[in-house]
Amino acid sequence: MSKVFIGMPPLPAFGSGNLNLTEPFPRAAARELGNQQLRSNLRHATHTIRDKRLKVVAELPDWEELRDAGSAIKESVMADLPALLERFEANFTARGGKVHWARDAAEANAIITELVRATGAQEVVKVKSMATQEIGLNEHLETEGIAAFETDLAELIVQLGHDKPSHILVPAIHKNRTQVRDIFLAEMPGVDPDLTNDPAMLAGAARSYLRSKFLTARVAISGANFGIADSGTLAVVESEGNGRMCLTLPETLITVMGIEKLLPTFADLEVFMALLPRSSTGERMNPYTSLWTGVTAGDGPQDVHLVLLDNGRSAALADEMGRSALHCIRCSACMNVCPVYERTGGHAYGSTYPGPIGAILSPLMTGIEAEENNSLPYASSLCGACFDACPVKINIPEILVHLRGKDVDSRRGRMKPPSQMDLLMKGAQWAFSSGTHLGLLEKGLPLGRLAAGRSKKIKHLPGLAARWTDSRDIPAPPPASFRDWWAKEHVPEAPITQQGGEA
Amino acid sequence: MSAREEILARITGALADSPVARPVPRGYLRASDTSTARLIELLTDRLADYKAHVDVVASAGVPGILAGLLAGAESYVVPSGLPDDWFAHPALEADGAPRRLRDDVSCPLSVAELDRASAVITASAVSVAESGTIMLDGSPAQGRRVISLVPDHHVCLVPASSIVHILPEAVARLDGTRAMTWISGPSATSDIELERVEGVHGPRRLDVIIITDK
Numbered sequence: 001m002s003k004v005f006i007g008m009p010p011l012p013a014f015g016s017g018n019l020n021l022t023e024p025f026p027r028a029a030a031r032e033l034g035n036q037q038l039r040s041n042l043r044h045a046t047h048t049i050r051d052k053r054l055k056v057v058a059e060l061p062d063w064e065e066l067r068d069a070g071s072a073i074k075e076s077v078m079a080d081l082p083a084l085l086e087r088f089e090a091n092f093t094a095r096g097g098k099v100h101w102a103r104d105a106a107e108a109n110a111i112i113t114e115l116v117r118a119t120g121a122q123e124v125v126k127v128k129s130m131a132t133q134e135i136g137l138n139e140h141l142e143t144e145g146i147a148a149f150e151t152d153l154a155e156l157i158v159q160l161g162h163d164k165p166s167h168i169l170v171p172a173i174h175k176n177r178t179q180v181r182d183i184f185l186a187e188m189p190g191v192d193p194d195l196t197n198d199p200a201m202l203a204g205a206a207r208s209y210l211r212s213k214f215l216t217a218r219v220a221i222s223g224a225n226f227g228i229a230d231s232g233t234l235a236v237v238e239s240e241g242n243g244r245m246c247l248t249l250p251e252t253l254i255t256v257m258g259i260e261k262l263l264p265t266f267a268d269l270e271v272f273m274a275l276l277p278r279s280s281t282g283e284r285m286n287p288y289t290s291l292w293t294g295v296t297a298g299d300g301p302q303d304v305h306l307v308l309l310d311n312g313r314s315a316a317l318a319d320e321m322g323r324s325a326l327h328c329i330r331c332s333a334c335m336n337v338c339p340v341y342e343r344t345g346g347h348a349y350g351s352t353y354p355g356p357i358g359a360i361l362s363p364l365m366t367g368i369e370a371e372e373n374n375s376l377p378y379a380s381s382l383c384g385a386c387f388d389a390c391p392v393k394i395n396i397p398e399i400l401v402h403l404r405g406k407d408v409d410s411r412r413g414r415m416k417p418p419s420q421m422d423l424l425m426k427g428a429q430w431a432f433s434s435g436t437h438l439g440l441l442e443k444g445l446p447l448g449r450l451a452a453g454r455s456k457k458i459k460h461l462p463g464l465a466a467r468w469t470d471s472r473d474i475p476a477p478p479p480a481s482f483r484d485w486w487a488k489e490h491v492p493e494a495p496i497t498q499q500g501g502e503a
Numbered sequence: 504m505s506a507r508e509e510i511l512a513r514i515t516g517a518l519a520d521s522p523v524a525r526p527v528p529r530g531y532l533r534a535s536d537t538s539t540a541r542l543i544e545l546l547t548d549r550l551a552d553y554k555a556h557v558d559v560v561a562s563a564g565v566p567g568i569l570a571g572l573l574a575g576a577e578s579y580v581v582p583s584g585l586p587d588d589w590f591a592h593p594a595l596e597a598d599g600a601p602r603r604l605r606d607d608v609s610c611p612l613s614v615a616e617l618d619r620a621s622a623v624i625t626a627s628a629v630s631v632a633e634s635g636t637i638m639l640d641g642s643p644a645q646g647r648r649v650i651s652l653v654p655d656h657h658v659c660l661v662p663a664s665s666i667v668h669i670l671p672e673a674v675a676r677l678d679g680t681r682a683m684t685w686i687s688g689p690s691a692t693s694d695i696e697l698e699r700v701e702g703v704h705g706p707r708r709l710d711v712i713i714i715t716d717k
Contacts (some may be wrong), residue, residue: 013513041696048697065531076524081514095680101506153703154694170694177695199695203703210704215614215653231679241652241690241705248648249614259510266679270671271531273685274634284549285634285687288705290648296682298608299647310510318517 012319015312015365017105017135021350021372025379026471029344038166038174038345045173046336050389052282053333059284060274069271071393074327077262078317084229084262085308091232095294097304104311105135111307112137112221112254113144119252119303121146121219125210127236127243128152129223130168130330131256131309134352137221148221149213151242153206160187166346168354169280169332174345177202210242220246220301224257225329226272227306230265233293234306237276237286247290253301258309260317260326272329275391280331312365321402322364327392328357334386334396340379349376356386360399368406377403378471420464442481452476535668542632542666543713549635553688554701555709561716565660566592569624572658572710576621578602580612580650584643585626589660606650614653622656623706629673630666635688637661637711638673640681648684657706659686662717 021028032038057063077084089099100115102108116124124141126132126148138148138159150159157172158165161183165171172180177197184191184202188209195205222243226235234255236243247253263272277286295304317323335341335355346354350372351362359380363373377400386396431437452458458474460466468474480488504512537545547557558568570592573579581590583605594600604620606612612620626644630637637659639645651657667673677683690705701707 012517045697062531065528068528069531072525072527075522076527079518079522079524081518082511085511085514101510103506103509107506151704152694153692157694170697172694173697175695180695199698200700202695203692203700207703214704215618228679233679239690240692240703242703244648244652244684245704248652259514266677267671267674269679270533270674274531274670277634281693283687284552285631285636285685287553287686287688287691289683289685291679291681291683291685293680293682296641298611299641299682300649308510310513314510314513314517317514318519320520320522323517323522 012315012367013103013310013312014315014367014370015104015134015310017311018133018352019312019362019366019373020370021362021376023350024372024375025348025350026375028348028350029340029379029471032344032348035345037176039343041174041176042167042342042345045167045170046342049169049282050333050336053279053336053389054282056278056282056284060278066271066274067391067393070275070391071327073263073268073271074392075324077260077264078323078326080264081259081262081317084264085259088227088229088232088262089308091230092234092294092306093232095232096302097232097294097306100305100307102307102309102311108135108256108307108309108311109137109140112256113141113146115252115254115305116141116146116219119219121252123147123149123213123217124219124221125149125151125213125217125246125250126155127220127222127238127246128155128171129221129256130352131223131258132221133165135256135309135311137256149210151210151214151246152238153203153240153242156206156210157183160184164347165352166354167332167335168330168346174347214242214245214249217246217250219252219254220250221254221256222246224255224261224306225276226269227257227262228264228266228269229262231293233266233291235269235289235291237273237289239281239287241288244288244290247292248300250301252303252305254305254307256307256309258311259313276329276331279329279333279389279391315367316361316364319364322360322399324394325357325360325364325396325399327394328361329392331391333389333391337385337389339381339383339385344379349379351376356380356396356400357394360396360403363403364399368403369410374407374410377401377407424464439483442484445477445481446479448477449479531671532669533671535672537632537668539663539666542668543663543715545632545668546630546635546661546666546713549632550688550709550711553635553691553709555635555688555711557711557713559713559715562714565589565712565714566595568712569658570594573601573622576601576656578604578620579622579624580604580606580617580620580654581624582626582644582646582650583607584646585624586644589624606646608647611647612650614649617650617653620654622658623650623654624658624660625651626660627665629676630661631668631670631673632666633669636670636673637686638677639684639686640677641683648682651684651686652705655702655706656708656710657686657689658710658712661711661713663713663715664717666713
């Protein structure tokens with residue numbers, strides 16, 4: 001049997017766009033750790049949401065059964081993906097929608113640009129969407145002379161602040177109300193100069209700023225939370241009504257959806273609409289969910305498109321161990337319980353997908369060797385809280401360990417065998433083989449204190465040990481070894497001997 | 504090779520190990536025999552939690568409640584399939600009463616007209632008591648999706664017989680191919696310091712009338 005299949009595309013085909021880190025996680029994290037505002041905002045946000053989540057989850061006696069069902073449904077989607085995609089396409093198309101397929105970020109951007117161009121519109125309104133964030137759509141449209149307006153309040157804050165999202169559910173959580181007011185005052189055309197920092201006032205300012213955009217927009221771009229194969233239905237879950245505005249007012253609607261977002265049947269929604277709002281915002285249900293199947297005559301956009309996006313998803317699917325990362329429904333429960341995310345924030349992950357899920361999803365989609373993404377699987381203490389919180393039971397710690405293994409394997413070919421390790425082991429063997437040897441080495445402790453300096457921390461060790469200190473500080477060694485201290489404190493006064501006769 | 508063919512081939516290649524999914528365990532609750540009285544109580548509680556206002560009345564009381572809710576409104580939108588009987592109240596029929604604007608797929612109001620309207624009255628298809636969710640499916644008494652979105656005040660009629668306890672019961676009653684809106688409270692955001700603000704782009708006020716004998 002030949003190993004070469006004619007016409008079979010090379011596997012895996014990795015993704016591009018906003019998935020790659022540009023610097024290693026340890027370096028980005030070290031910088032972000034110094035941002036007090038970020039850390040205190042994040043601590044407050046993640047703890048508040050996780051408490052709310054626990055409360056509404058506890059209300060459901062069948063939560064674990066729902067998780068089981070959610071996990072199994074997604075497993076069945078992955079196993080049957082080609083057929084489900086074709087079924088979805090057939091049903092969506094039969095009802096007047098048009099389906100486009102995009103191999104990667106660049107192709108998706110080109111398709112969308114072409115669709116917008118065909119309408120003659122110069123601007124579009126946008127519903128918050130991870131997929132369009134991933135492909136860098138706004139930046140691309142800008143270079144093509146098309147203005148894209150984010151309409152979710154948090155995305156608007158991020159966009160006007162020329163910033164990046166730091167959380168997938170509350171992207172502007174790193175900004176406080178005064179910073180938001182300052183951004184609005186500086187960047188929002190026609191804003192009331194007396195704007196206060198009251199959240200209700202700020203939401204009101206966003207409402208009036210976007211109102212005319214909604215009422216006049218001819219083209220909208222959205223993501224999708226679910227695509228239902230059996231009916232050809234798309235669903236968008238949101239809170240503010242900006243989603244409904246974009247999905248129902250314009251003439252043309254372009255939706256971008258990852259190929260993994262399918263559900264087989266309409267009935268499967270009963271599982272996911274129980275899991276998603278409770279896991280993400282800690283609400284029993286989000287204020288608004290919109291569902292549409294192709295075109296509905298007389299109701300909503302009559303020119304309806306869907307761009308199905310691969311961009312590295314097929315590569316993730318090819319990883320037998322990692323493919324369950326594609327079960328993710330983007331609820332953000334994992335980041336809200338993650339001790340690493342809580343301290344570093346989302347920017348440190350350098351990708352559209354931060355937190356524990358990002359630490360596996362990004363390297364799976366780009367390949368572990370891409371740019372700096374090989375540091376992401378180490379951005380975890382493997383405490384397992386993310387696995388417990390995940391509504392579809394993605395075993396994130398297990399996949400993190402699996403990816404660490406892949407990273408080590410991928411380096412093995414490139415690295416010369418480290419003779420330093422052999423030397424270290426030889427040294428240790430000598431040191432621990434006799435008390436005298438160890439005592440001799442302990443005399444060197446003050447040298448270590450000298451190396452630590454005033455901060456009492458050793459930040460860089462040379463050679464092989466540098467890989468340890470890259471992401472950790474080592475406290476200065478104590479002034480004396482335990483053995484020296486014991487000897488000093490316990491000077492034997494007299495030899496202890498067994499004495500009889502003392503009754 | 505087209506993008507479609509190539510992506511499908513990539514996925515097929517990625518599944519070369521032929522994974523077999525386990526059967527989906529449907530051990531979660533899919534039906535409930537909760538009493539109507541309890542469903543009304545639960546739905547009312549959930550909607551109040553979302554800061555929606557709820558009235559529970561028999562159908563004879565609906566016009567009076569509507570007249571009260573629309574007091575001070577200049578105009579309100581109704582979908583063409585909504586029976587006129589609901590508006591049989593002196594305060595809604597006299598001279599100077601708020602103007603009733605009919606919206607129909609064949610004769611839709613413009614967005615500007617919707618934007619100027621003070622309120623909208625719609626029926627609903629199904630409601631889920633457990634999560635406080637009201638589902639609209641675009642039937643003639645519920646109208647186009649946009650009419651319950653643009654006016655700042657939405658009054659929604661919920662027959663007690665259309666209330667179910669849990670989500671699976673509602674999903675079973677719906678036709679998935681209709682354009683749908685599921686509503687759980689008024690428009691809300693928590694994007695600034697997680698402080699909940701009711702009302703951003705959708706209606707800032709949601710009033711629900713639960714009709715006990717329907």
